Amino acid sequence: MVKKLVYLVSAALIIPAAVFAQDKGAAQVNPGDCAWLLTSSALVLLMTMPGLALFYGGMVRKKNILSTMYYSFAAAVIVSALWVIGQYSLSFGKDIGGIIGSMDKFFFYGITKDSVSGTVPEFVFSAFQMMFAIITVALISGALVERLNFGAWVVFIVLWTLLVYTPLAHWVWGGGWLSKLGDRLGAPGLGTLDFAGGLVVHLSSGISALVAVIYLGRRSDIDREPPRPNSITLTFIGAGLLWFGWFGFNAGSALSSGGQAGSAFMATNTAAAFGAITWMIIEWIRIKKPSVIGGTSGLVAGLATITPAAGFVDIPGAIMIGILAGISTYFFVAVVKKALGYDDSLDAFGIHGISGTFGILLTGLFANPIVGGAAGLFYGKPVQFVIQVIAVLAGIVLSVAGTLIILILIDKVFRIKLRVSAQSEASGLDMALHGESEE
Secondary structure (H helix, E strand, O other): OHHHHHHHHHHHHHHHHHHHHHHHOHHHOOHHHHHHHHHHHHHHHHHHHHHHHHHHHOOOOHHHHHHHHHHHHHHHHHHHHHHHHHHHHHHHOOEEOOOEEOOOOHHHOOOOOOOEEOOEEHHHHHHHHHHHHHHHHHHHHHHOOOOEOHHHHHHHHHHHHHHHHHHHHHHHHOOOHHHHHHHHOOOOOOOOOOOOOHHHHHHHHHHHHHHHHHHHOOOOOOOOOOOOOOOHHHHHHHHHHHHHHHHHHHHHHHOOOOHHHHHHHHHHHHHHHHHHHHHHHHHHHHHOOOOHHHHHHHHHHHHHHHOOOOOOOOHHHHHHHHHHHHHHHHHHHHHHHHHHOOOOOOOHHHHHHHHHHHHHHHHHHHOOHHHHOOOOHHHOOHHHHHHHHHHHHHHHHHHHHHHHHHHHHHHHHOOOOOEOOHHHHHHOHHHHHHOOOOO
């Protein structure tokens, strides 16, 4: 009897304390999830600085290496500022009409160390999402290097991040209309599957890059001075850093350190390997010499294409996605680009735009409910593929219209030169824009 009384008194003291702790938010935080997401945030930043900066920097002519790397650096610092001012709130704040988030968290108002998002502090969740916003706009620069005016790039970062990336992120991840599209199609509970950013990151940046390339035109000296990489070694190192960081990009998007993160990690590596192998084989057949640039391009293509599917597909699905990534991106880079003559300097559209588009569609085919709970066409849910198609079309429309409006504003309204002079192109953007040189 005494023992039972002790148990009852203990329960009376412990249970209210636990409930109170949950109300405060502290008990909801999972330390393992928190540690993994903080690590993943750092890994994704590493992808931009220095990963993408080196990857792009090694592929341009030596007179443009510093300016090319500076585009990524500028994206990192400017988006970091925009994010805490209001971009986080507009992306992940309270939904307004399925289009955009509210302004209730401008300057992180109301967010404290005790604020929780899922099983992690909201500061941690926000930091992780910020890194995605940073790398997305930085990817666009690869299409425009060696002719883009730095002042115009700074303005472009601000406008594109707010007018294209932010609403798209809200549509898919922030509770917007694409996340609830199934409700309108007679399939309640279904929405766009984009695990880590095939639509939000790769399609948006790649399509926007193509629009900007067409608007700016070809490099003036490209015919008389064919661009050659200044350091394939730098590109190789950059690719390695991107590969390494991508595990935070994809596996971190599980937002926990559980089984789905592990599955996404393995799917990511598998697709990357098969993307690189496929590109390597195609080059071996066509030109008899598999190149380092080609191999790393296939690697990135595999990584980008598996991004929206990483948490939803099994290993056979990841293998198929990797192979198709290598084939599709090689075709656009080696065939379509030459046939149409557009000057996508470092193949931002050919790699990321195509990978993002195919990745979203392939997710709608290969999503296995055993892996992530969602089923694609091949697993009995044709409506999911329809949702993916609509999401791709919506992403393309927003990216094309938004980017074109931004370029016209910069060029015609703000009167900021989008590209440097022919003389600056000839002498190199490092000295012309930054007064520095590697030579």
